[in-house]
Every structure is written in C-alpha cells, then in structure tokens.
Amino acid sequence: MATRKPSDGSSRSASGTPARAANPHAPAGVRDAVIVGGNRIPFSRAGRKYADASNQEMFTAALEGLVARFGLQGERIGEVVGGAVLKHSRDFNLIRESVLGSSLSPQTPAFDLQQACATGLEAAITVANKIRLGQIESGIAGGTDTVSDAPVAVSEGLRRALLDASHAKTLQARLKAFAKVRPSDLKPLTPATDEPRTGLSMGEHQAITTARWGISRAAQDEVALASHQHLAAAWDAGFFDDLVTPFRGLTRDDNLRADTSTEKLAKLKPVFGRGLAEPAEPTMTAGNSTPLTDGASTVLLASAAWAAERDLPVLARLVDAETAAVDFVHGHDGLLMAPVHAVPRLLARNGLALDDFDFFEIHEAFASTVLTTLAAWEDADYCKAELGLDAPLGSVDRERLNVNGSSLAAGHPFAATGGRILATAAKLVAAKAAETGKPARALISICAAGGLGATAVVESV
Amino acid sequence: MTAGTPATGAGEPLRVESLATLPGLGGLYARGAAASGRIAAGRAMPGLPVIGQGRSVEGDGEAAPLTLPDVAYQVTGVPTADLAHHLHDYQRLLHEPVTDVLPAGYLHVLAFPLATAVMVRGDFPLPLLGMVHLANDVELRGHVVLGDVLEVRAWAENLRPHKRGVQVDLVAEVRRQSEPDARPVWRGVSTYLAKGFHLPWTSADAESSADAPDDAEDRAPAGTWTAPLPTGRWALGPGTGRAYGAVSGDRNPIHLSALSAKAFGFPRAIAHGMYTAARALADVGHARGDAYRWTVEFASPVLLPGTVDVAVTPDPDGPGFAYVGWNGGRGRQHFRGTVTPL
Known part of the structure; x- marks a missing residue:
C-alpha cells in the first residue's frame, strides 16, 4: 500500500x-x-x-x-x-x-x-x-x-458526598458526608445525548427542524436507502480495502444492510418527534436515523x-475549513444547522460555488439533517435572512452526494466520523482527478451537538 | 395591579408593622393550616359567624364582609452576606448561572415568607392551605448582589371576585437598605384564588375577571390551543417539589409527596408554580438583561414526576421573550408568561 x-x-x-x-x-x-x-x-x-x-x-x-x-x-x-x-x-x-x-x-x-x-x-x-x-x-x-x-458516572449526590468525605479530616466528618447520600443517589448515570440546555435529545431536536422544514418520511427513507446501497457498492468495489483494517474479527461495517429496501424502511415506526403537536408528523425512524x-x-x-x-x-x-455555531436554545435555528452557515462563508473565502464540487460529503446524523441542509441552501428567504446572501446558495447535485454512503449505513461513532469522511473524500477526489485529468473537489459538512458544525474543502493535487 | 404605597381597599395608607426578622415559611404553614381549619370551620358550621359578604354557606348566617388586613409587614436590615450557599443551591436547582447576583426568583424566595405571614394573620379572611396560585408579576429594576442589606415589605390588596371564588394579590417589595426611599429594586405581585368564597360582582369586576388568568385553558375544548414546536423539555423527577421546597422553604404538602398531595385532592405531588416559572426565566438566559419584568400565569398543575415541553422564544417584535409550558403527550397547557427587559 x-x-x-x-x-x-x-x-x-x-x-x-x-x-x-x-x-x-x-x-x-x-x-x-x-x-x-x-x-x-x-x-x-x-x-x-x-x-x-x-x-x-x-x-x-x-x-x-x-x-x-x-x-x-x-x-x-x-x-x-x-x-x-x-x-x-x-x-x-x-x-x-x-x-x-x-x-x-x-x-x-x-x-x-x-x-x-x-x-x-x-x-x-x-x-x-x-x-x-x-x-x-x-x-x-x-x-x-x-x-x-x-464511562458511567455516579450521581451528583454521591459525587458530592465522596468529595466531601475525601476533604474531611476526621472520621466523624467523613461519616457525616456519607450520611447525606440518599438511596436514589446510588443509581449510576450513563451518558445521555440530551442537549444540556434544552433537555431535548438530538433526535428530538432534529424532529423539530424536520417539522419546520416539512421534510417528508419518503424523502428521508430515500436518503437512507441510498446510503446503504452506496456503501455496499463501495465495499464490493474494494474502495475501503486501503482505508480499513479489520478489528476483533470484523471486516466490514456491521450496520450496513445491503438488502434493505424502500418497503422495509417504510415499515419502521417513528422514534422521534412523537410528542409534537399537529400538523407536525413523526417521520424519523431507526432506519433514517444513525444508530449508536x-x-x-x-x-x-x-x-x-x-x-x-x-x-x-x-x-x-485539505484546502480550507470553517466552523460555525447556531442559536438553537430558543429555537431560532435547528440544532444541527450550523454547517449550513459555515459553508457559504467557506465558499466565499475560497471563491467557490456549490457547482465547483465533484463530491459532497454531508454527514448523515439523520437523513433529515442532510435534507434540511440542502433545503436551506435552496431557500431564498433563509439564505437572505440567516446567511446574509442575496440569492440562494444553490442546489446540491444528488448524484454527487455521499456517493460511497455515509453515516446512516456505516454508523457514526461520534469522533470517528470525521476521519472516515475525510479519508473517503480524499480518495474520491484523487480517483476523479486521475480519471478526468482535471482537479476534483469535495465539500465536507459535519453537524455536531451544541449547535456546532465543521466544514472543509478537499481538492485533488 | 397597583403600584406605589400600600393602601387599603378604601385608599387609606396601610399601617406599617415592623417585624424583627423575616419569618421562615416552614412554621408559617403550620400556623396557616390551623388558620385554614378555623376558617373552614367557620364556613361549614351553622351558628358560627360566617365569612363572606353576608351570604353564608348555610343560607342565612350573620356574616362580616370579606376585608383584608389593613397592615403591611416590614423587615429592615435583612442581610444577604451569608446566603452564598443558599443562593448557589437555588441557582443550581433552577439552572441559573452561578453568580453573586440574586435572580428575581431568588428574591421571591426571600421576600415571599413575609407575604405569607400576612396570609396567616388571624384577620386574613381566606385560608392559606387550598389557595390556588393563579399568577405572578415581578419587576426587577437592578442588580441585587450578595452583601446588599435589604428592606422587605409585604401586604395583601385588591380582593376581587373570580369566576370560582375570590382572588387576592399578595404584594412584596424589596429595597436596598441604603436607598429606603427609592422605588423598590424588586416588586412581586402574587395572585391567589380562594375557591368557594364570594364577593358581590360588579360589571367592572366581570370585565377584569375576563382578563384574569383562570383555568379557561385547561377547560377549553380540545383543539382550541395548539402547542408550538418546543425549544426544550424538562424531565422533572419525583423529588422536584421536595428540592424546591428545601431551597424556597415552601413546604406546602401538595408539593412534597404523592401521599400528602392526595390529602388535598391531587393525584400526585405537583411542582411549585414558582419553580416552573423560575426555570423558564433561567431558560431566557442573558437576553433578559439586568432589569426585567417577569410574568407567569398558571393554567394547570404539573404532576410529579412528569415531563414538561416548553417553548421559550424571543418576541418577534420586541426585546422580550414569551414562554409556555405544556404536557407534550396531552397538549394541555401548564403555564405561560413573559420576560421583558426594562
């Protein structure tokens, strides 16, 4: 290699x-x-x-x-x-x-x-x-x-008692510290994906964004199906042969379902947004959301x-990068919409437009994240009011989007996704440039908890 | 609500009675329970003087009109320097930033026991226990910080009819001791309903009662109110009432446990209204500024444990925020209010 x-x-x-x-x-x-x-x-x-x-x-x-x-x-x-x-x-x-x-x-x-x-x-x-x-x-x-x-943490009550006891100088003071522990304090705390400031899980946040943008269940399932089909085809074509080392007997991403179908995806029950009032409809399922x-x-x-x-x-x-953050706490913007803001700034600084890209790697936290991102860039009002653009940023050619699959099919071990996407994008532009003899470019967009987003431009050499 | 000096219903200035220290709420509930029992007994037992503008429950008793005590309680020289731990506990529980600045909800916790002391006076005509907290309207006009020495005043005013009984405002004011003649730095008006009591209605009362918060929301036919998209979700554990009770001193049994709440007709313990309003205030965050008006109207109780969906959103036309909390599953409104920079 x-x-x-x-x-x-x-x-x-x-x-x-x-x-x-x-x-x-x-x-x-x-x-x-x-x-x-x-x-x-x-x-x-x-x-x-x-x-x-x-x-x-x-x-x-x-x-x-x-x-x-x-x-x-x-x-x-x-x-x-x-x-x-x-x-x-x-x-x-x-x-x-x-x-x-x-x-x-x-x-x-x-x-x-x-x-x-x-x-x-x-x-x-x-x-x-x-x-x-x-x-x-x-x-x-x-x-x-x-x-x-x-990691599993102890409750705040037990943590305080343990700390107080460790600071205590006498046995009596230590016992007093432990006396404050209540039975409910003994329950361990496992990490939650809830946003600390809103108490809403990432899925619930995205369900709200999905409802706001009116993204349909069918459109989300279509993104999910394409992700699995593209990833399966890429594995079959040997694309990952020089990008992946087997571990613990696993040789392929085991979330990949090459045999999934529109029908199978359509059968799944919505898991997020079920508490939203009409006319919002729950559309996000385990099939069009990334698994843990x-x-x-x-x-x-x-x-x-x-x-x-x-x-x-x-x-x-790696040509350039831009990060962004959105005000999601009071619902001004969707939790996962930060890359939507980062990309126009990144493109402007580099004199690029969406049409200049051969590949778009938009992290599929949820199928609807991809779709709300694309919808926002096409929306004149949003682009003007929120992104300060005179005209919509433009449309992403679906043929160039996540061509070798993304997180819906591969899975999404949070911090590991950036490396997966960057290596994939680099290899894609190298192959494209070799094939056409012209420079090739990829745009990477990754949304993150806390209303954060990171984006980057990758170009063939 | 009326601003300015405390006055009786007839416009006479109230007699100001100074107390040595701020009372604690815990003891007041015991006294309030005794007084409530006395008042309830007075209503129910024929032959005893009946409270309520001449119409007795039994029909024809001799009854005195409902009148509020003509007194305002005052405590001067209230120190805050030693409240650091208590303030910190409050800030953590309510998700307020941990600073030495006393948030408006914390000043309510400090000042309200004095208002409660008015409510447990022998001549207060309504029972403390069983009163329904309808609304709160608070103005904070500047920073109160740990170390400030305060003057607190409280009285009852504005007894008026409500569709389901009688409502009354408990007013509390906080001034800095160093500026005793200035307008209060904090002023809170808490509106309570005593069910089953009666005052004669006038057409003006009927009009004002139409704006008054009552339980119209929760009695409205389904579908008349559509929940907005939430901006947050509170998962309130079974101990929420005990935790706020410990910090606020308001250990009203309806908040403490399912068993004690059942005694007052609730299926489970209910969250303190001021806990929910103060959480919403904290959710607004720094946008509220140093001086703000904070209002809340309570529509239906939040049962514990429970989940409350909230929308805390900036007013599209101004600097303020509106908030509303509801039961996500049933779409039933619990409370709503505003936070507006002053």
Whole structure:
C-alpha cells in the first residue's frame, strides 16, 4: 500500500522544496497540507463486536493500521491529534497513550481535542493548520468513540458526598458526608445525548427542524436507502480495502444492510418527534436515523515535501475549513444547522460555488439533517435572512452526494466520523482527478451537538 | 395591579408593622393550616359567624364582609452576606448561572415568607392551605448582589371576585437598605384564588375577571390551543417539589409527596408554580438583561414526576421573550408568561 504513487506525478514538487500553496486564496506564507491516506477499523453497532473494547484500544488499532499501511514504524510524527466524545476521565491523555501503545516513535507528541461529532474533522483542521504554518511536517488526526464501553458516572449526590468525605479530616466528618447520600443517589448515570440546555435529545431536536422544514418520511427513507446501497457498492468495489483494517474479527461495517429496501424502511415506526403537536408528523425512524456505534479512525496529513521524501502517495490537499455555531436554545435555528452557515462563508473565502464540487460529503446524523441542509441552501428567504446572501446558495447535485454512503449505513461513532469522511473524500477526489485529468473537489459538512458544525474543502493535487 | 404605597381597599395608607426578622415559611404553614381549619370551620358550621359578604354557606348566617388586613409587614436590615450557599443551591436547582447576583426568583424566595405571614394573620379572611396560585408579576429594576442589606415589605390588596371564588394579590417589595426611599429594586405581585368564597360582582369586576388568568385553558375544548414546536423539555423527577421546597422553604404538602398531595385532592405531588416559572426565566438566559419584568400565569398543575415541553422564544417584535409550558403527550397547557427587559 505504501508504494502507491500520487495520481498526478507532476504535481509533486522536488523533494524538500517548500512548496507554495496551490490555493490562490490561501493567506501568504502558508503551504499546502496534503492528505496521504487514512485508516479506520470497521464501525460496529453498539453492544456487538466491540462491546468490551475501550476507546484507547480502538484508537490504537486504527493508528497501528495506519502505521503499517504507510511504513511509519519508529517515525516521529509532528503531532497526533484526536479525541473521543464520550471519554472517561482516566483517558485524559487518550491520544498520547494510544501513541505510546503504537509502533510510532515514543517521541511523537499528541493531544486530545473534542468538538462533539465534529471532533475528527476539527482534529484534521488543527493538524493541517500546523502543517500549513510550517510548525510540523507530518500529523495524524482522528477520533474514537464507544457507546458500548461508555464511562458511567455516579450521581451528583454521591459525587458530592465522596468529595466531601475525601476533604474531611476526621472520621466523624467523613461519616457525616456519607450520611447525606440518599438511596436514589446510588443509581449510576450513563451518558445521555440530551442537549444540556434544552433537555431535548438530538433526535428530538432534529424532529423539530424536520417539522419546520416539512421534510417528508419518503424523502428521508430515500436518503437512507441510498446510503446503504452506496456503501455496499463501495465495499464490493474494494474502495475501503486501503482505508480499513479489520478489528476483533470484523471486516466490514456491521450496520450496513445491503438488502434493505424502500418497503422495509417504510415499515419502521417513528422514534422521534412523537410528542409534537399537529400538523407536525413523526417521520424519523431507526432506519433514517444513525444508530449508536463504536469505532475509530485516523488520517495521515503531511507537507508535500515530507510525503515525497518518504515516497508516500498524496491523495489530496485539505484546502480550507470553517466552523460555525447556531442559536438553537430558543429555537431560532435547528440544532444541527450550523454547517449550513459555515459553508457559504467557506465558499466565499475560497471563491467557490456549490457547482465547483465533484463530491459532497454531508454527514448523515439523520437523513433529515442532510435534507434540511440542502433545503436551506435552496431557500431564498433563509439564505437572505440567516446567511446574509442575496440569492440562494444553490442546489446540491444528488448524484454527487455521499456517493460511497455515509453515516446512516456505516454508523457514526461520534469522533470517528470525521476521519472516515475525510479519508473517503480524499480518495474520491484523487480517483476523479486521475480519471478526468482535471482537479476534483469535495465539500465536507459535519453537524455536531451544541449547535456546532465543521466544514472543509478537499481538492485533488 | 397597583403600584406605589400600600393602601387599603378604601385608599387609606396601610399601617406599617415592623417585624424583627423575616419569618421562615416552614412554621408559617403550620400556623396557616390551623388558620385554614378555623376558617373552614367557620364556613361549614351553622351558628358560627360566617365569612363572606353576608351570604353564608348555610343560607342565612350573620356574616362580616370579606376585608383584608389593613397592615403591611416590614423587615429592615435583612442581610444577604451569608446566603452564598443558599443562593448557589437555588441557582443550581433552577439552572441559573452561578453568580453573586440574586435572580428575581431568588428574591421571591426571600421576600415571599413575609407575604405569607400576612396570609396567616388571624384577620386574613381566606385560608392559606387550598389557595390556588393563579399568577405572578415581578419587576426587577437592578442588580441585587450578595452583601446588599435589604428592606422587605409585604401586604395583601385588591380582593376581587373570580369566576370560582375570590382572588387576592399578595404584594412584596424589596429595597436596598441604603436607598429606603427609592422605588423598590424588586416588586412581586402574587395572585391567589380562594375557591368557594364570594364577593358581590360588579360589571367592572366581570370585565377584569375576563382578563384574569383562570383555568379557561385547561377547560377549553380540545383543539382550541395548539402547542408550538418546543425549544426544550424538562424531565422533572419525583423529588422536584421536595428540592424546591428545601431551597424556597415552601413546604406546602401538595408539593412534597404523592401521599400528602392526595390529602388535598391531587393525584400526585405537583411542582411549585414558582419553580416552573423560575426555570423558564433561567431558560431566557442573558437576553433578559439586568432589569426585567417577569410574568407567569398558571393554567394547570404539573404532576410529579412528569415531563414538561416548553417553548421559550424571543418576541418577534420586541426585546422580550414569551414562554409556555405544556404536557407534550396531552397538549394541555401548564403555564405561560413573559420576560421583558426594562
């Protein structure tokens, strides 16, 4: 694998030459950050193959697969950046510990980062920026999450009692601290996906957004069906052969249902938005919503020179990125609508329009997230009032959308999704450019809890 | 509601009676229960003087008219410096930001026991227990911070008819001790209904009663009110009433347990109205500013444990917020109100 050459040999600058950024919109003094490749473990539905695998074990497995794929044993990487959304406090140095458990040089620095479901992409943006500024020559970005092995916390009452007791100086004071514990305090707290400020789960939030935009059940099921069909076809075509390392006996994403159909999806009962008043109709089912999933992913980024020196392939450049946040607390905008705001700013800064993209990788938190995103970009009023645009941003060509499937089929281990999408997008644009002889581009959009969103442009080299 | 100096129904200024310290609500409920029993006994037993403008329950008793005590209670030199822990507990429970600034709901907790003390006076004509909290209208005109020394005043006013009985306003005012003559920094009007009592109706009363919050919402035929899309959902545990009772001192038995609530005709414990209103106020967040008017009208009780869907939304035409809480499953409104910067 490590011997695979860049699709376009002429684009490679002479080894060691500090290449100027190929992007004319890049600020002066920055260089390109290129994507060498990616590696992840197959994603698995919660409670299945990875039921007892920890975040560190999964991330180490994904990282070690990347090391093997690109011959990085003993290599001192500039920085390894990643994180987990559901993270135990003992994993304070999750990524560094994973590095120490890998065959990378122990002199490889690392740090943890977390931005909910945008963690993986934000890690890549951070690594790419360090490379672009010349602070590092190489970096690995990624993420891992386990719902099966999620940390369990004690209740606030028990936590306070334990802390008070540990601060107590006498046995009497310690006993007094414990005397405050009530039976109900002994119930453990498992992580919830509820938004802390609203008490609504992410699914309920999206059900509200779905109702507001009037997205139909049929349209959502269509997105879900396409995701499964596209992912199955990509696996069958060997697309993931150099992007995935088997783990714990799993060789494919086990949420994938190649045999699902419109009829099967239509039979599922709605699970979100059931309490909404008429005329809102519950349309979101387990079929058109992402399941809870375990998994980990990594992406290797570098300066062009570093990759060339090691004779490593270069798939694409991470051109630019933009994050955004929306005011969802009082319902001004939908919880998962932040990427809708980020993309127009990203495109404007880079002189691009939606038509300039060959691929759109829009994370399928829910099928309706994709559809509300597309609807918002087509809506003149929304684009004017909320995005400050004179005209609608435009339409996304469905033929270019999530062409190899996305989270509905693959699953969505929160922090691991960014790495999955980035590696897929990089490989897609590389193949497209090789096929057409012209540059190819992909737009990545990932929504996240807290009204957050991260977006990025990836371009062939 | 009437602003300004406390006055009797006839417009005479109230006699101000100073108390040494703010009373605690816990003890007042015991006194209130005794007084309620006395008042109920007075209504039910023939031969005893009957309260209620001349029409006795039994038909022809000699009855005094319903009149409010002509007194305002006042406590001066109320310290707040040692309330840090209590304030923190309140802020955590109500999801308020933890700062040294006393939110409007916390000042209600501080001041309302003085109003309750008025309600448990022997000459207060209505029973404390069993009264229904209809509405609250609060104005906060500036920062009150830990360490401020306060002056609290409370009285009852505006006894008036309601479709199902008699309603009365309990007014409480908080001033900074350093500015005793300034307008109150906090003023709260709590409107209560005593069911089964009667006052003569005038046409003006009928009109004002039409605007008055009553239980029209929960008695309205299904389908007349459509819930908006929620902005939040509160999962209220069975201990919600006990938790707010501990922080506020309002340990009215209807809030504490299913058993004690059943004694007063509720199937389960019910959340304190002020807990729900204060949660909504906290949900508005920083947009409310330092000075604001905060209103609430209660439509139907929130049974515990329970889930309340809420919509806390900015007013499209102004700087304020409107909020409404309802039962998501049944579409039944629990409360609604506004928060408007002043």
